[in-house]
Amino acid sequence: MVAVSDALDAAKHADIIVFVVPHQFVDNLCKSLAGRIRPNAIGISLIKGFDIKTGGGIELISHIISTKLLIPCHVLMGANIAGEVAAEKFVCTSTLGCKYKARGSFLKDLFNTPHLKITVVADEDTVEVCGALKNIVATGVGFIDGLEENNRYKEAVLRLGFMEMVQFVDVFFPGGNISTFFESCGIEDLIVTSFAGRNRKCSAAFVKTGKTFKELENEMLNGQKLQGPPTAVEVAYMLNSKDMTNKFPLFTVIHQICTGKKPAKALLKCVDDNIARRVYLPKNLIP
Numbered sequence: 001m002v003a004v005s006d007a008l009d010a011a012k013h014a015d016i017i018v019f020v021v022p023h024q025f026v027d028n029l030c031k032s033l034a035g036r037i038r039p040n041a042i043g044i045s046l047i048k049g050f051d052i053k054t055g056g057g058i059e060l061i062s063h064i065i066s067t068k069l070l071i072p073c074h075v076l077m078g079a080n081i082a083g084e085v086a087a088e089k090f091v092c093t094s095t096l097g098c099k100y101k102a103r104g105s106f107l108k109d110l111f112n113t114p115h116l117k118i119t120v121v122a123d124e125d126t127v128e129v130c131g132a133l134k135n136i137v138a139t140g141v142g143f144i145d146g147l148e149e150n151n152r153y154k155e156a157v158l159r160l161g162f163m164e165m166v167q168f169v170d171v172f173f174p175g176g177n178i179s180t181f182f183e184s185c186g187i188e189d190l191i192v193t194s195f196a197g198r199n200r201k202c203s204a205a206f207v208k209t210g211k212t213f214k215e216l217e218n219e220m221l222n223g224q225k226l227q228g229p230p231t232a233v234e235v236a237y238m239l240n241s242k243d244m245t246n247k248f249p250l251f252t253v254i255h256q257i258c259t260g261k262k263p264a265k266a267l268l269k270c271v272d273d274n275i276a277r278r279v280y281l282p283k284n285l286i287p
């Protein structure tokens with residue numbers, strides 16, 4: 001394998017292009033590749049987050065790649081932390097979202113290793129939306145850690161957060177499968193990221209130090225970018241444009257804390273107010 005630092009050099013002759021950059025940079029990356037890659041290339045996005053649509057709503061990153069580069073783009077998201085996959089100490093998992101059966105099976109063989117086990121589902125959008133939304137919930141879990149609060153709050157943020165993930169897909173991306181939430185990209189990635197990810201670590205420090213996320217990224221992430229706080233902004237933009245912030249109280253309060261509109265303790269109140277909330281029953285997902 002040869003590593004090159006220029007994205008166009010890496011992609012211009014490729015049959016399969018794997019996209020793994022912080023989602024903040026996708027637009028520019030696509031500009032640098034548009035019209036200069038193989039027309040029959042296939043994209044796979046590992047990128048977690050959304051893009052804001054002017055005029056309201058959000059766009060999936062894989063759809064942006066597909067539209068801007070005129071190639072199909074599938075997704076690979078799951079319960080894995082990059083360093084742990086590289087260390088090969090135990091078996092990690094990931095979910096490949098690909099609506100074409102034969103291609104899904106080919107891509108599975110390509111990514112599967114003894115230490116990274118891939119399962120394939122056709123439900124591409126749900127895989128991608130789960131990957132993005134769990135970073136918001138993990139940010140909330142980090143706030144609870146930073147407040148040094150009882151674990152009960154962490155457990156409740158995970159449960160309420162998972163429920164809002166299901167609800168978000170049900171309302172805005174109808175037609176997915178409920179079973180996708182039980183794949184690696186769903187509940188498992190939510191737990192892994194909420195215990196071992198950078199979003200949790202930095203949001204705990206956000207509460208403890210009073211520093212901004214930008215300062216913490218510089219100090220703690222060595223040039224990497226957090227995905228949770230910007231994804232919370234994108235989701236809040238979507239919910240505001242649909243007048244639905246009150247239906248997603250956890251996502252909403254996490255965004256308000258990230259942007260300094262509310263103190264971290266507001267998350268405790270949100271949990272107390274919603275802990276007995278009725279379980280959300282999906283109307284538009286296939287059992």
Ligand SMILES: NC(=O)C1=CN([C@@H]2O[C@H](COP(=O)(O)OP(=O)(O)OC[C@H]3O[C@@H](n4cnc5c(N)ncnc54)[C@H](O)[C@@H]3O)[C@@H](O)[C@H]2O)C=CC1
Pocket residue numbers: 020021022023025028029046047048049078080081082083223224225227
């Ligand atoms: N690190 C992890 O454990 C996992 C990350 N992801 C997702 O993958 C995406 C990338 O995250 P990381 O791996 O942390 O990224 P990273 O910060 O390590 O960067 C990955 C690549 O993006 C390039 N890059 C950085 N800034 C850029 C810019 N301004 N323009 C163009 N390219 C740039 C870097 O050179 C590098 O090749 C995110 O959406 C993340 O949520 C997905 C699964 C696991």
Ligand SMILES: O=C(CO)COP(=O)(O)O
Pocket residue numbers: 048078079080081082135138189192193196197198199200227
């Ligand atoms: O997305 C991840 C695991 O799936 C990594 O999470 P963090 O970005 O919080 O480290």
